Amino acid sequence: MQLVIYLTFAILSLAMILVFVRLMIGPTLPDRVVALELLASIMVGMIGAYAIYTNRTGFLDVAIVMALTAFLAAVGFARFLERGGPRHD
Amino acid sequence: MIDWLIKILMLASAAFMLLAAVGIVRLPDLLTRMHATTKAGALGVALMMLAVALHFADSVVSAKTLAVILFIFITAPIAAHVIGRAGYFTGLPLCEQTIKDELVDCYDEKSHRLLSGLETEEELEAYRQNLDMKPRIRTKAQRLE
Numbered sequence: 001m002q003l004v005i006y007l008t009f010a011i012l013s014l015a016m017i018l019v020f021v022r023l024m025i026g027p028t029l030p031d032r033v034v035a036l037e038l039l040a041s042i043m044v045g046m047i048g049a050y051a052i053y054t055n056r057t058g059f060l061d062v063a064i065v066m067a068l069t070a071f072l073a074a075v076g077f078a079r080f081l082e083r084g085g086p087r088h089d
Numbered sequence: 090m091i092d093w094l095i096k097i098l099m100l101a102s103a104a105f106m107l108l109a110a111v112g113i114v115r116l117p118d119l120l121t122r123m124h125a126t127t128k129a130g131a132l133g134v135a136l137m138m139l140a141v142a143l144h145f146a147d148s149v150v151s152a153k154t155l156a157v158i159l160f161i162f163i164t165a166p167i168a169a170h171v172i173g174r175a176g177y178f179t180g181l182p183l184c185e186q187t188i189k190d191e192l193v194d195c196y197d198e199k200s201h202r203l204l205s206g207l208e209t210e211e212e213l214e215a216y217r218q219n220l221d222m223k224p225r226i227r228t229k230a231q232r233l234e
Contacts, residue, residue, distance in 0.1 A: 005099070011104065078168075
């Protein structure tokens with residue numbers, strides 16, 4: 001079990017690094033918003049893996065809040081773009 | 090038995106997340122990147138939450154994980170829709186291999202409404218008359234007027 005959990009953490013960290021690359025190079029603001037949203041999804045998954053690792057259920061509340069804020073951020077950015085804010089950061 | 094199921098679910102979740110991350114780096118334009126991230130990311134989160142529910146085998150934890158899964162499955166399409174719409178509307182370049190852009194010239198610049206392109210003359214007339222009455226989204230030009 002321990003090995004599988006460490007492997008999961010390693011794969012998720014690799015995924016986070018890849019998403020971070022897109023967050024850095026993403027040519028436009030919508031690309032970065034998509035990257036941020038995926039980063040939050042990966043974080044929710046990582047929190048789930050951490051809850052299994054530490055055997056504590058309290059971390060699930062953090063996962064719920066993380067999912068909520070990611071959605072709000074995405075909708076807010078989209079609204080901002082449609083209203084005609086700066087497009088090229 | 091359950092232990093193996095949890096292991097498989099966790100690894101599958103991580104694999105889907107990695108797939109989404111590879112997709113967001115490798116694919117050429119915004120819409121294809123969203124195509125990779127929303128579906129694979131949502132499935133990854135759902136599998137991980139399922140693993141958590143099986144690991145703790147407790148009703149409160151199961152309810153919480155179910156809440157997360159439901160929330161992700163409800164909000165992921167909405168977020169993808171609004172970002173894709175905003176990205177398309179701000180005129181992001183599509184990938185060079187794009188064969189057909191169905192929405193070209195269908196968006197009204199001013200009211201941000203979508204026309205099908207098959208409206209009859211009367212429908213278009215009614216649309217033009219309603220244009221000023223209730224704009225769905227305020228644009229910069231409208232604010233300056």
